[in-house]
Amino acid sequence: MSRTPDQPRLTPQFCFNQTALRDSLRISRGAVDDTINQNLNALVTPSSTPFDPTSTAERQPRPAGRRAIDATSCSGFKDRVLFPSWQVRSDVLSYCAGVATSPDPDDPDHVLRQVEDVRARERIVNERLDPYSGRYFPREARTESLAALLRNEMMVEKIIRSRTWSLVGERCENEDRDFEKATDAWRTRRGGSR
Template sequence: MLTNQTEASLLSPDNCKSSTRIRAFLRLSRLATDDTIRQHLNEIQPSACNEYFQTVIVPAWKERSHAIEYCSDYALFLRQTSDSSKLEGDNNGHRTESDFDLRTDPYALKNYNEQLQSQYSQCDQIDNWVLNERNIETIIRGLTEEILNQKCYYGHWIEEFKKSLQQ
């Protein structure tokens, strides 16, 4: 479970841009909960499945969802910041040479456009890995639900998780 200190050091804009730490956390969390669920369920009675799901699986899924959503929100913020910067130009949202004093800095417009392109590229990169991790989560949760249904009893485990998010 993420502590406030761990969350503060893990969930940062830099870690969203370079996703190595967050993705390592996601992998380790999946390994500790979803990948070993058969072994854990073999150690408990079927009557304890719901408690196991609520105390082990749901918190892990929430933490992972929170980390993924944090970076998704950051990418959206970064894109909106880029868009608002772009909109400061003419009516079409384009900056022109007249917006910059090219006599004092002949590369100002070029540098501005490169910086804007770099920000959009970062947004796309974050969006891509976030989408990938969301897809992985969907697959992992589906497999975990299948195992829970095999080892315990048939339930709507993913629906229960979604309800817990709304609380």
């Protein structure tokens, strides 16, 4: 069974380092969600029932690899591996979303953007001579860039969780059809929502 990756140390520098942020999310997804079938197969005890030679005479309703998993193993996997890994990623995305919406006094490109804005206002624009002279594309602040990345990552996260939850539902009897409700119920059982 997979081990939940550790939560990275959450700092604004971590969030602004988009490579580190993406890698952290990718590693967590790869450890649990991308390998969900292998993780679920690891929950099945292969020798729980002895081999019956007559079982080969008739077609089985489920392929052997898609055998249902007992409820105790399923709930243990969800409570100890799946939901904690989702929570770690939610914490990272929430923290970085807060960083993206906060003022950024340490932005290294702030002065450069101000200088470019002043130059753009002072330019003489003659669109008859140069139809492109009126164009000005200001640099994006790093908080805006981070916000765009987080919007994409949140959409990816929703798609991945939905897919993972449907695969878990095929093998385990999920009480909730919706992964968000199941995650909220897990948070409540743990003693608080984050």
